[in-house]
Amino acid sequence: SQQGEEDPQALSIQEGENATMNCSYKTSINNLQWYRQNSGRGLVHLILIRSNEREKHSGRLRVTLDTSKKSSSLLITASRAADTASYLCAIVNQAGTALIFGKGTTLSVSS
Amino acid sequence: DTEVTQTPKHLVMGMTNKKSLKCEQHMGHRAMYWYKQKAKKPPELMFVYSYEKLSINESVPSRFSPECPNSSLLNLHLHALQPEDSALYLCASSQDGTTDTQYFGPGTRLTVL
Numbered sequence: 001s002q003q004g005e006e007d008p009q010a011l012s013i014q015e016g017e018n019a020t021m022n023c024s025y026k027t028s029i030n031n032l033q034w035y036r037q038n039s040g041r042g043l044v045h046l047i048l049i050r051s052n053e054r055e056k057h058s059g060r061l062r063v064t065l066d067t068s069k070k071s072s073s074l075l076i077t078a079s080r081a082a083d084t085a086s087y088l089c090a091i092v093n094q095a096g097t098a099l100i101f102g103k104g105t106t107l108s109v110s111s
Numbered sequence: 112d113t114e115v116t117q118t119p120k121h122l123v124m125g126m127t128n129k130k131s132l133k134c135e136q137h138m139g140h141r142a143m144y145w146y147k148q149k150a151k152k153p154p155e156l157m158f159v160y161s162y163e164k165l166s167i168n169e170s171v172p173s174r175f176s177p178e179c180p181n182s183s184l185l186n187l188h189l190h191a192l193q194p195e196d197s198a199l200y201l202c203a204s205s206q207d208g209t210t211d212t213q214y215f216g217p218g219t220r221l222t223v224l
Contacts, residue, residue: 030210042115042201042217043154088153090179097145097167101153 004032004072004089004102007109012108019076021105023089030092032065032072037086037104046074046087051094079109115216116139117202126192132219134185134202142208143185144199145177146201148218154201160185161208192223 004023010082013019023032031050035043047063049056056063062075075085088104115136124130134143142161146154159167160179164188168177174196176188185202198216 009173033212035215040199040218040220042117042215043213045212045214048212090209096208098156099209099213100156103153 004100006087006089006102006105008105010106010108012110013079015079015109015111016082017079017109018107019083019106019107021074021077021087023072023074023102025072025076025091025102026070027087027091028094029067030094030096033090033092033099034061034063034072035073035088035101037088040084043088070103073098076107079107081109081111083107083108103106114202115202115214117200117216117219120217121220121222123224124189124192125224126194128192129188129190130220131189132187132200132202134204135183135189136202136204136214136218137183138214139182140203140204140206140214141182142211143179144203144205144213145185145187146203148199148201150198158187159209170222189221192221194223197221197223 004025007022033048034046037043049065060077065072086104090101118133123163145157147194157171158177163179200215201218203213205213
């Protein structure tokens, strides 16, 4: 399968803690993207990291990419209850013809 | 304006009905997409329009018919659907193509009776 596989499937933490989610994939990629989805709603784009990049930051988010291991991680620092959502990674294949989503990690942040 | 709008928000239809889903963006994006998402599953790509031309059709049944009247609008015409077609239908757009960031609409929740 080309799709990303997130790990863990579910994560429960307290407010203020950091949350780390991982994504592994099997094919060569053009880029990898992380999205957030609140229950039953549309997706919100978080970060796009290209295959020649190793790390990107956006506010409390940090994404790393290791193309040799075909894996990426999303770190959310100082989590808030509002961060409760599903987080999906999506890979764009090298040909740039498709964006393929993984199943996601469900994050629950309790106050 | 970084918004993609979708109408209706909810749709209930019988298997003999004909209905349409509508998607609109005013970001000047030239690529638009339809995805289908079943409960607790990731979104699955259905169609891609690039510069108003259908560029990708992921072997979607003919009861789903996409249309791109102009660069800002994307429709999905539905006819003779099956109950298993009930899902959240998401529209997205991006600047040029699939290598760019995609901006998603809130989706249309479709129920087929």
